[in-house]
Amino acid sequence: MHKIDLNLIEMTLDIMKYAIGRISATEHTIGKPKKESELKSLVGETITAKGIGGEYAFNLWKDHLATANVPVDHPRNLAFVPASPTKAAIMFDLVTSASSIHGAYWMEGAGGIFCENEAMKWIVSLTGMPEGSFGVFTSGGTAANLSAIVTAREHWRENPEYQREKGLIITSIGAHSSIKAMAKVADVDILLVDSEERLTGEDLKSQIQNLTVHERKRLFAVVATAGTTNAGIIDDLDDIATVCQQENLWFHVDAAYGGGALVADSVRHLFNGIEKADSVTIDPHKWMFSPYDCGAVIYKEPELAKNAHSQQGSYLDIFKDEGAHGFNPTDYQIQLTRRVRGLPLWFSLATHGTDRYKEAVERGIELAQIAGRMITAHPDLELVREPSLSCVLYRRKGWQPEDYTEWTYENHRKGFALVTPTKWKNGDTFETVSRFCFINPDTTERDIEMILESMV
Ligand SMILES: *Cc1c(COP(=O)(O)O)cnc(C)c1O
DSSP states (O other): OOSOOHHHHHHHHHHHHHHHHHHHOSOOOOOOOOOHHHHHHHHOOOOOSSOOOHHHHHHHIIIIIGGGSOOTTOTTBOSSSOOOOOHHHHHHHHHHHHHTOOOSOHHHHHHHHHHHHHHHHHHHHHHTOOTTOEEEEESSHHHHHHHHHHHHHHHHHTSGGGTTSOOEEEEETTSOHHHHHHHHHTTOEEEEEOOSSSOOHHHHHHHHHTSOHHHHHHEEEEEEEBSOTTTOOBOOHHHHHHHHHHHTOEEEEEOTTGGGGGGOTTTGGGGTTGGGOSEEEEOHHHHSOOOSSOEEEEESSHHHHHHHHOOOOGGGGGGGSTTOOSOOGGGGSSOSSOOOTTHHHHHHHHHHOHHHHHHHHHHHHHHHHHHHHHHHHOTTEEESSOOBTTEEEEEETTOOHHHHHHHHHHHHHTTSOBOOEEEEEETTEEEEEEEEEOOOTTOOHHHHHHHHHTTO
8 A cells, every 4th residue: 555656656646736726726616515315326336345446536526526515715605704725825735744743742743833833923923912822723713612611611610619610601692603512512501692793891791790699600701702703793802801800700702713804904903902811712714814624722821721631641651751842732722633734824824924914814804895885885785784804794675585595596506606694683683684704815896796796
């Protein structure tokens, strides 16, 4: 299996050619999902005792399977939170795989972890968190949020008074689903504040005042969102930080989507207060142009994360030997064996420089403003709220929820665009509306125009 033979060389060239073709193409087709049974009948049995051969398998991939995916980097894919990894980052993702680096411990992955940490220093600097703050790359925002919640809870539980208590955290209804999901994993209760728009310090204070004595005792953390996934809303981080300080609560900021915008001067002030966080989540695979998957969690006091996450085992003692001393990413999040998933980001930052990142993020924000103006000028369309970060919520006057769904499917069927509807709270009801989220700086004004034209 490991001997170099001509077939392998040929296969390597074929795969490299395919990868180069994929990243140098200027326009991709928007693929469509197919039923599992349909895919199965197209490709047949692929895992067999003898193997079907690389060439055959690769052809199945190219002919039938690759096209059953929707590329997140298509300029007219504005659904959910799309992505747009740089070519440099994608190429170094290949290098990351080819280098076979175990990214848990410095002893095995010093070179790769060094690069990750250089990229991390830049991310930490964007937050303005104090000296000593540092972080690690995770598989995504979900794992970052879990790692932070567990760190906060373990720190809280150091006090014997709380050791038998079930923890409680407060967040807003705009918080990402992963906060609720990870609270379940960490077995802590969660209280959702129904704030109209952004969560404020006042909202938080009155919520705390309404707690029973026992609930107040169980409360250990507050999760604010810096860029809600649905609408790009940034909570009032500064005031929330103050309340957390007064109440001695862990302050976590989930900036998985919005964190990329910390680099953008035009909106940086909206994040004021993030520097007071105890922990922050940022997803480089969302708005820092990294390939999947790459999240990040940053701690004001990394030692607390180490207390919570460092794994002990007799077979791990070797990694503590002299000369292997350094930063061990495994100590600061839930995962042991890990890919050095920050390495592609490092190469991309080193290649392009941070100014290019600033420009690319500003372009996403600008596209949202441009879309907002087009919508306002259009007789049949209406903004639901002013664009925030790179999210635009708008309605097509007179449309029912089914109309939005049909329009989405129709555009997707045609391979033209993927724009999905969402819901927005309108008084006591939830209204179905259309939503754009811009990440790809190569999306053009014409793209937006064409999508809006397709709504009439
Ligand atoms: C996307 C998102 C997450 C989850 O991140 P994953 O990388 O998908 O795990 C968490 N919080 C917010 C605000 C997000 O936008």
